[in-house]
Amino acid sequence: xxxxxxxxxxxxxxxxxxxxxxxxxxxxxxxxxxxxxxxxxxxxxxxxxxxxxxxxxxxxxxxxxxxxxxxxxxxxxxxxxxxxxxxxxxxxxxxxxxxxxxxxxxxxxxxxxxxxxxxxxxxxxxxxxxxxxxxxxxxxxxxxxxxxxxxxxxxxxxxxxxxx
Numbered sequence: 001x002x003x004x005x006x007x008x009x010x011x012x013x014x015x016x017x018x019x020x021x022x023x024x025x026x027x028x029x030x031x032x033x034x035x036x037x038x039x040x041x042x043x044x045x046x047x048x049x050x051x052x053x054x055x056x057x058x059x060x061x062x063x064x065x066x067x068x069x070x071x072x073x074x075x076x077x078x079x080x081x082x083x084x085x086x087x088x089x090x091x092x093x094x095x096x097x098x099x100x101x102x103x104x105x106x107x108x109x110x111x112x113x114x115x116x117x118x119x120x121x122x123x124x125x126x127x128x129x130x131x132x133x134x135x136x137x138x139x140x141x142x143x144x145x146x147x148x149x150x151x152x153x154x155x156x157x158x159x160x161x162x163x164x
Contacts, residue, residue: 010069016051020043023143024043024144024146028150033146033150034152038096038100042096046108049092050138057123058071060074060075107149111141
């Protein structure tokens, strides 16, 4: 029973989502940010959509040849997962436009554009593209942009805290 729960927890990237939320909570605490409920709903749903899309693309490219359980799971359950991921993506997109302030929406749009570029470069297997580095930069940007934009600290305190 525990193995089965852990299996789904892992292949559906729930561990990644929890890590993103806890990292954002840490960033919010450090920067003394007042993030609204919308952020705390949209961050995990968006992270899940991005990771699910990435696993689906990898599973689709590799088909039955993948040794990775996530890719195999996403390939075998692709129709159901495409529908669920699509519905969650639509929810996140519409909710983001409806509820987020312009400043945070613009930051999300910029990160979204870079995420699309990440998917294109990953899919096309561009030689100069370093997938893991791109993922870490986008993940960090997605977690920290909200707390940075809503911090009550002065700009110099934020930049000193981030780089020193």
